[in-house]
Amino acid sequence: MEIGMDRREEERVLEKLRGLGAGVSVSDLEIGDYILSQRVVCERKTRADFENSIIDGRLFRQLARMQENYERVLVVVEGENSSGRVSRNAMLGAYASILADFGAGVFFTKTPEATAELLFAIARYEQESKKASLPVFAKRKCLTLLDYQRAVVQSLPNIGPKMAEELLAHFGSVKNILCAPSEQICTVGRIGEKRARMIKNVIEREYESGKEGKTEEEAEQ
Structure with a gap:
């Protein structure tokens, strides 16, 4: 099983993925942070970056590009502490837009290791159950x-x-x-x-x- 990973991503995620037995190809990805199969792309954000990307609109531009190129789009929000820069109503509106406008799923994890475990599970399901392995590998x-x-x-x-x-x-x-x-x-x-x-x-x-x-x-x- 292989996962494509952007080279700017957290080293702890890479170490955990490899520890779980995944083959990880690290490169400069143009779209998304992780490619989990032919059809699934994932964007990983810390809690602070997630909130900042809502404020400046970057999140929705990234989602649009991912939606254009992949059948399934996932967002992983990592960490527990909110910066408080986004109100509860604005956050709920962002979740609604992610789901309704982009058809993307949102997952929440506490640590890079937990993120890696989630990514590994999704990639394994896609590549083994759905037979949607990455063609490049x-x-x-x-x-x-x-x-x-x-x-x-x-x-x-x-x-x-x-x-x-x-x-x-x-x-x-x-x-x-x-x-x-x-x-x-x-x-x-x-x-x-x-x-x-x-x-x-x-x-x-x-x-x-x-x-x-x-x-x-x-x-x-």
Whole structure:
């Protein structure tokens, strides 16, 4: 069983996951903090960060991106002490929005270790019971042509499994996606103009061997 984890996440969660027997791939995730299966993504927040992200709206932007790319979205709120910056009514409204607007589940844990145990249980259920393991970790002999097509599309900027399926269904092949102008790409799902331009930059920019290259934001300039 494998779990994808953002490298900026809590070290104690990583240690506990590995102690439980999970294989953990640590990288710079563009969407979410943990990828638990092909269809499940999780955002982990401390109690203080959860409240701050409600105030500045960051939580809902993150949820929108996760919802665009994955079938199931989870939020784990870790810790017990509230900062008191968000009123009870505002907090209840945020919970309602998370559930009603984004279809996401909210879980509460007390410690990083408890978070790891929850993530492990969900990943195990998904990958063993639902047979929804992460394709990037699958053995080569198990991969099908469809797996390879999805993997190619998912390698594009900010494209997860759900959005990859929508692109392939819309254009019919990987070739058609790669050849499509950004004006057509941006009309699929909720990709939008900015993400479509990033995709075309990756496809069309000349490769500069031996150089570190530019970030997505720099490439846009």
